[in-house]
Amino acid sequence: MADAIQIRCLQTIGERELAGLSDVLIDCVEGGASVSFMLPMTRAKAETFWREVAAGVARGERIVVAAEDPDGTIVGTAQIILDQPENQPHRGDLAKMLVHRRARRRGVGALLLAAAERQAAEAGKTLLVLDTASDDAERLYERAGWQRCGVIPDYALWPGGGFCPTTYYFKFLRR
Numbered sequence: 001m002a003d004a005i006q007i008r009c010l011q012t013i014g015e016r017e018l019a020g021l022s023d024v025l026i027d028c029v030e031g032g033a034s035v036s037f038m039l040p041m042t043r044a045k046a047e048t049f050w051r052e053v054a055a056g057v058a059r060g061e062r063i064v065v066a067a068e069d070p071d072g073t074i075v076g077t078a079q080i081i082l083d084q085p086e087n088q089p090h091r092g093d094l095a096k097m098l099v100h101r102r103a104r105r106r107g108v109g110a111l112l113l114a115a116a117e118r119q120a121a122e123a124g125k126t127l128l129v130l131d132t133a134s135d136d137a138e139r140l141y142e143r144a145g146w147q148r149c150g151v152i153p154d155y156a157l158w159p160g161g162g163f164c165p166t167t168y169y170f171k172f173l174r175r
């Protein structure tokens with residue numbers, strides 16, 4: 001499956017990409033991922049989020065990578081937030097690493113992570129930081145050499161309610 005997946009860095013996010021990225025986000029939240037949204041996860045909430053991301057991409061503040069299957073359907077995505085305070089120009093945040101449930105456990109997440117890291121390095125970043133509430137994601141990041149910092153309890157809510165912890169990670173990039 002991963003062989004047939006194409007990873008693309010989205011320079012612009014048009015209506016087609018917006019619909020595909022929204023499908024992935026909705027599926028992940030409905031699947032229980034704690035990624036900023038609560039249930040019910042509506043298309044309106046997803047599209048509003050991706051339109052703001054698209055504006056950030058246009059301003060050069062974010063990088064968005066997307067995984068597409070052979071017919072061009074977006075099955076996963078990840079972001080690097082480039083825009084940081086002026087005393088942290090070397091740092092980026094890895095965010096919204098999302099793979100549609102039907103495309104998981106085939107290496108798509110690993111491809112997206114590698115592509116996002118590569119794009120961040122090309123943008124001049126030497127340090128990446130992320131936080132996650134997903135055990136699956138923790139294993140993915142640790143396989144890719146990310147260092148675990150620690151857990152903050154009660155950091156956010158699960159989509160259906162109830163506190164969830166988050167775990168912080170960092171990784172230095174070689175240029």
Ligand SMILES: CC(C)(COP(=O)(O)OP(=O)(O)OC[C@H]1O[C@@H](n2cnc3c(N)ncnc32)[C@H](O)[C@@H]1OP(=O)(O)O)[C@@H](O)C(=O)NCCC(=O)NCCS
Nearest residue numbers: 033097098099104105106107108109110132134136137139
């Ligand atoms: C975390 C997430 C992005 C991982 O995506 P993914 O595409 O399933 O990731 P991968 O396929 O690279 O790796 C997942 C597992 O499949 C395994 N795998 C990879 N390719 C495989 C293959 N061809 N055959 C069998 N297993 C495979 C990996 O070894 C890994 O195993 P593990 O669970 O024992 O660690 C996905 O689970 C997700 O979107 N979760 C919900 C959203 C979320 O919480 N995101 C994290 C926000 S920080």
